Amino acid sequence: MTDPNDSPCQHAPGAVTCEECTGFLLDYVDGTLPAEQRERFEAHLGACPDCEVYLANYREATRLARASGRSDRDVGPPPVPRALVDAILAARKRQG
């Protein structure tokens, strides 16, 4: 799952930049970030309000997308105007 570019960096242990942190987000929210990287990510998060906000926003964007799909899965399909069905089928005949 891990991007080869994200190999553990050699400098100061735990020193993750905001940019690297952002690169970890998808794996982090999916729970697939390896433990070692997760610890460094979380250490940075605790000390960086920017990344904390960014993570919350990233989750929110995902939640919004999910919510926009839920309305049609949960509430069954509404009735379709018969005229629309007929128009579509008639247009198919013209399409040939």
Added chain:
Amino acid sequence: MTPPTTTDDRHDAAESDLLARLRAGDDAAFAELVETHAGRLLALARRIVRSEADAEDVVQEAFLSAFKALSRFDGRSSLSTWLHRITVNAALMRQRRKAARPEAPIDTLLPQFEDGRHAAHPIPLAVVTDGEGERIERQEAFWHAMARLPQDFRDVIELRDIQGLDSKSAARELGISDALVRQRLHRARQALLTLLTPILGDSR
């Protein structure tokens, strides 16, 4: 309840039967396809384009492009997943045309860094309340943002976040690798954020 595998198998069999009849040009099969899916697709289109007339046009356009593309539908995903994606694309194309909002190149929508730090402080998105008005406002903001994403990036949000497929199924549907789905999804979510911030950012 029957176990999911049995339901799936029966569903698959019914679907390949329907597909075979569609490909043979069976009128009744087309009627069945439209009657089965039009309601859900109309509800979907209504949320994106907001006007009833536009929503109906979108559904009609979507079905007509699906009919034309039937020979290319390879059954990697279900007909329902496939039609959903065609409808979202048709609706967003119409919305984009109306609002004269072109797609933006993905690179311009990703966060910027300076020396590894955020170049600008991210603005928190407003906290959700339960009001119906707010819910609609957020949905509108979401679809506006979606309309500006390049198609490749929109597709992964559509399949993974909206339709709830896993990366592997989304990869199969799009004919790309699992890793590319994840890479695009990550960039697409960041781009969505950039587009949502001016509308939903807390400092508005």
